[in-house]
Amino acid sequence: MTTSNEPELPTLRPRLLLVDDQPINIQILYQLFQDDFEIFMATDGQQALAVCERESPDLILLDVVMPGMDGLEVCRRLKASPATRTIPVIFVTGQNAPNEEAAGLEVGAVDFISKPISPPVVKARVKTQLKLKALTDQLRDLAFVDSLTGIPNRRRFDEACSQEWNFGRRHNVPLGLILIDVDHFKAYNDHYGHQAGDATLQAVATTLKSSLRRPRELATRFGGEEFACLLPSIALSDALQIASSLCRAIQEAGLPHELSTTASVVTVSAGVASEIPGPERSPADLLKQADACLYQAKSQGRNRAIAALPDGA
Known part of the structure; x- marks a missing residue:
């Protein structure tokens, strides 16, 4: 038998949210699942929604009858939000009448269990729904991944940008965006061939992904030789610093580009924007700012990052 001095990595446990206005009911479910799940608890609808936004559980066991916001309304709001649907x-x-069960399924629930619960039945149904969610997540991830570079695609960017924009509006924090374009990429493809061009796009994607380390930062392939990086909760000056470091990282990778009039290696240009989402603004406005700055970066010689001036500057 072989031994290893390396510590075993902890196994990630599914995240389960228990919602009930009666603490005794939460305690019963907690005892049932505590060994196999990371458990979060809420005793009213508003608290449940807040936990979902903050922790993104894998499954919710939700009471229907609660004071204030009942379970049906909680479920409606969860299904109406892209972040929790x-x-x-x-x-x-x-409740166990057929019409009550139907009402729960109509608002988006996947199952309906009557109290008093049977522990084996509850555990079996939870296990089934987690398996189904895992399969659904795998298919969803495939739909959001760029097949060439392996990083998220434009569809995922659009979804994430909308979610982060709404988060910034609710919490009054900025959202940063960097648009990146590979300099003289057509000339590169014409000279080295499309296979080499694909390899270069893969290398750029890998560099961008490995360079973003803050929570929720996202590097995506925007289209063609263009990439986009979402930077939640970041000021413009900091976003510009990150964009400049990304430009340097690509240049320092040292990928030869003999036909570039900018440098002897592959370089990128970047346009940077950041703002606190306001009621009269949209993600399209942020994208427009970054795109205009990307155009300026190209016009000023490429291989650089240019940031949008704040309003009034």
Whole structure:
């Protein structure tokens, strides 16, 4: 038998949210799942929504009858939000009439369990829904991944940008965006061939992905030789610093580009924008700012990052 001095990595456990206005009911479910799940708890609808936004659980066991916002309304709001609509909800409730079960399924629940619960039945149904969610997540991830570079694609960018924009509006924090274009890429393809061009795009994608380290930062392939990086909760000056470091990282990779009039290696240009989302603005406005700055970066010689001036500057 072989031994290793390396510590074992912890196994990530599914994240389960228990929502019930009666603490005793939460305690029963907690005892049932504590060994196999990372558990979060809420005793009212507003608290449940806040936990979902903050923790993104894999599954929710939700009571229907609660004071204030009931479980049906909680489920409606979860399904209306792009950030939480894919979280499966199982209603666990004392209601057991067919019309009540139908109402729960109509608002988006995946299952309906009546109280008093049978522990083996609850565990089996939770296990089934987690398996289904895992399969759904795999298919969803495939739809959001660029097949050439392996990083998120334009579709994923659009979704994430909308989510982060709404987050910034709610919490009054900025959203940064960097648009990046590979300099003289047509000349590169014409000279080295499309296979070499594909390899270069893959190398650029890898560099961008490895260079972004803050939570929720996202590097995506925007289209062709263009990439986009989302930088949540970041000021313009900091976003510009990151963009400049990305430009340097690409140049320092040292990929030869004999036909470039900018440098002897592959370089990129970047346009940077950041703002606190306002009621009269949209993600399209942020994208327009970054795109205009990208055009300036190209006009000023390429291999550089240019940032949008704040309003009034």
